[in-house]
Amino acid sequence: MPRREKGAINTGSEPALGSPSREGGPINTGSEPALGNHGRKEGPINTTSRLISDQPTQATAIQRYARVAADIEQMQSKGLPVLAHQETAMRQAGARLDAIRPDSARDLASAFRRDPKLVEQATTGNVGGVVRAMAEEQRVRLDPEARADRFVESWQKMQQARAEREQAGDGTSAERLRKRMEKAAGGLHRDPQLESALRRRAPELALKRESERSIGDALSSSLDRGRDRGMSR
Structure with a gap:
């Protein structure tokens, strides 16, 4: 199972x-x-x-x-x-x-x-x-800050779960998690207040502080980098 x-x-x-x-x-x-x-x-x-x-x-x-x-x-x-x-x-x-x-x-x-x-x-x-x-x-x-707290907590849990699946060689489950995270990042543009709150917490999302692109785009790019690393193993 x-x-x-x-x-x-x-x-x-x-x-x-x-x-x-x-x-x-x-x-x-x-x-x-x-x-x-x-x-x-x-x-x-x-x-x-x-x-x-x-x-x-x-x-x-x-x-x-x-x-x-x-x-x-x-x-x-x-x-x-x-x-x-x-x-x-x-x-x-x-x-x-x-x-x-x-x-x-x-x-x-x-x-x-x-x-x-x-x-x-x-x-x-x-x-x-x-x-x-x-x-x-x-x-x-x-409360945008409360939404940011929940987002950061959930994103970190999913990052950890995805890494565990990749290490276990369960590429299918890891990819399923990546798609969920991608959908989550893609939905941030609908909540500018949340995205603004998350920008201040970029390090907690394993991101560098950026001003040129949105947090959603940065998170999506980080997922692509993670997938490339997983495929190269």
Whole structure:
């Protein structure tokens, strides 16, 4: 059985159909709208049990979203395509969440990706931990420095995992990781605030400080150099 690689970078806000990805996804930068978001003013997440009980609509919306996400994950785990009615149900569940607080669906999807165990909790109506996780994803999404922290941490983990695969002679897994990292670097242009924060942290990404090209381009070039070194061994 092939070893499963570490997940891709998740900086806090990528919209999804709600299922935690088995293969990992691109950078989650907070720049893409979630399903059902209509661009209303950002509001706080209710993070206490009393607030949750005062607003059962939020708990119900989270539970409904989680149940659809669990159905989709079950389909994907079997290698089956997501059905049209499931996609519709996810859009509707996301819209209900965003009607309570804009971008809730985005934050919930991000929380589920980071901790898939939350899906099961939410499907049973146990949403206290889920709401706290959503609040953390909201904080990261709105703070470029927090997104940079998450990006750097995830990028370094993927660099290490890729190097380990290459040293073990597992070129297929190493290349799969390289493609994930390439997709992550390529998505940075959609989040100028994140890219600016990362520019100040170039050494942590094994990059020299540059002013002529973007961090995304520099990271992509570093991946090509790493691939050339791996092929020459």
